[in-house]
Amino acid sequence: MAVGILLVGGFGTRLMPLTRHTPKPMLPVAGLPVTQHQLAMARNAGITTVVLATSYLSEVFIPYFGDGSKFGMKLLYAVEKEPLGTGGAIRNAADLLGRDESIVIFNGDVLSSHNLRGQIDFHDKNSADVTLHLTQVDDARAYGCVPMDSNGRVTAFLEKMENPPTNTINAGCYVFSPSVIDEIAPNTVVSIERETFPHLVSSGKKVFGYLDQSYWLDIGTPKALMQGSRDLVSGVADALALRDAKVLSHSPQSVVMDGAKIDTSATISGASAIGPGSIIGAGVHIDGSIIGSDVVIGEGATITDSFIASGTHIEKNSQISGSYCEKGEISLLNL
Numbered sequence: 001m002a003v004g005i006l007l008v009g010g011f012g013t014r015l016m017p018l019t020r021h022t023p024k025p026m027l028p029v030a031g032l033p034v035t036q037h038q039l040a041m042a043r044n045a046g047i048t049t050v051v052l053a054t055s056y057l058s059e060v061f062i063p064y065f066g067d068g069s070k071f072g073m074k075l076l077y078a079v080e081k082e083p084l085g086t087g088g089a090i091r092n093a094a095d096l097l098g099r100d101e102s103i104v105i106f107n108g109d110v111l112s113s114h115n116l117r118g119q120i121d122f123h124d125k126n127s128a129d130v131t132l133h134l135t136q137v138d139d140a141r142a143y144g145c146v147p148m149d150s151n152g153r154v155t156a157f158l159e160k161m162e163n164p165p166t167n168t169i170n171a172g173c174y175v176f177s178p179s180v181i182d183e184i185a186p187n188t189v190v191s192i193e194r195e196t197f198p199h200l201v202s203s204g205k206k207v208f209g210y211l212d213q214s215y216w217l218d219i220g221t222p223k224a225l226m227q228g229s230r231d232l233v234s235g236v237a238d239a240l241a242l243r244d245a246k247v248l249s250h251s252p253q254s255v256v257m258d259g260a261k262i263d264t265s266a267t268i269s270g271a272s273a274i275g276p277g278s279i280i281g282a283g284v285h286i287d288g289s290i291i292g293s294d295v296v297i298g299e300g301a302t303i304t305d306s307f308i309a310s311g312t313h314i315e316k317n318s319q320i321s322g323s324y325c326e327k328g329e330i331s332l333l334n335l
C-alpha cells in the first residue's frame with residue numbers, strides 16, 4: 001500500500017483574483033474544493049493516509065477537512081511558515097510519514113482520471129526510485145517536456161523550449177520509494193521539477209514515466225478552472241467525490257449542492273455548479289458558471305461563464321458575463 005502527500009501551499013498567482021482569499025486547492029469545482037476531488041481519487045486507489053502540505057492561507061484547510069474521518073481517510077497537516085517550494089514541501093511533509101511504504105505526491109491543482117493504481121503497480125514492477133505520471137499534449141512548448149527510452153525510463157527533464165523533442169509532459173503525480181525522499185535537503189527551498197528530478201536522473205536513479213492519456217487538466221488559470229468544473233459536472237472527467245457528497249441534484253447540465261434553493265422559474269445550464277446554501281431567485285439564468293456557497297442571486301439576473309465567490313450577493317436583473325464576482329467587486333476574467 002502507499003501513503004500520500006498533497007501539495008497545496010502555492011500562491012496560485014495565475015488564478016488571481018480568485019486566490020486572493022481562497023487558496024487554489026480550496027476553490028470550488030463542481031460544488032466541491034479541488035482538493036476534495038483529488039482525495040477521492042487517492043482513496044479510490046487505496047491511499048487512505050495523506051499529508052496536506054500547506055503554506056499560503058494554510059488556516060482554511062483544517063476547518064474543512066479536519067482529521068479526514070468524514071472522508072474515510074486519515075489526514076495530517078504540514079504547515080510551512082515560508083513556502084519551501086515543491087521539493088522542500090515534500091521533504092517537510094514526509095517527516096509526518098514513516099519510510100516503509102511508497103509515497104505518492106499530488107500537485108494540488110490537477111484534475112486527473114488516470115489509473116493511479118496502475119501507476120503504483122508499474123513503479124513496484126520496475127523497482128523504481130520514482131515513477132511520474134506523464135501525459136501527452138498537442139503543444140508542449142508551454143511546459144517542460146520529459147523524454148523516455150523504450151523501457152519507459154526517463155532520460156531528461158527539459159525546460160520549456162520552442163522545439164520540444166517530445167510532447168510528453170509531467171502530469172504532476174509522482175510515486176516515490178521512501179528512501180528517495182531523503183535525497184531532498186531538509187528545511188530548504190527546493191523545486192522538485194527543476195532541481196530534484198534532473199538530479200535524480202543524472203545521478204543514475206531509476207526514474208520511470210507512466211504514460212496515461214486519460215482525462216487530465218491543470219486548473220492553474222481561470223479558464224482552465226472553469227473548464228475543469230464543467231468537465232466534472234458533464235461527466236467528461238470522473239467526479240468520484242460527488243458520489244459521496246451531499247448533492248441535491250446532478251445532471252450533465254448542472255450540479256446543485258445540498259441546502260441550495262433554486263426558484264422553479266430559474267434555468268441552470270452549461271454544466272454549471274451551485275454551491276451549498278446558495279439561493280437562486282425567480283427568472284435567473286445561469287450558464288457555464290461556478291456559484292460558490294451561500295451566494296444570493298437576485299431575481300432576473302443572468303450569469304454566464306462566471307465565477308461567483310462564496311458569500312456574494314448579486315443584485316436583481318444583473319447581467320454578468322465572463323467575470324469574477326466577490327462581495328462588492330467584479331473583474332473580467334481572461335477566458
Ligand code: GTP
Binds near residue numbers: 010013080082089220
Ligand atoms: P502559480 O503561482 O499560479 O504558478 O501557482 P502555484 O503557486 O500553485 O504554483 P504551481 O502551479 O507551480 O504549484 C504546483 C503545486 O504545488 C500546487 O498545487 C501548489 O499549491 C503547490 N506548491 C507550489 N509551491 C509550493 C510550496 O512552496 N509549498 C507547498 N506546500 N506547496 C507548493
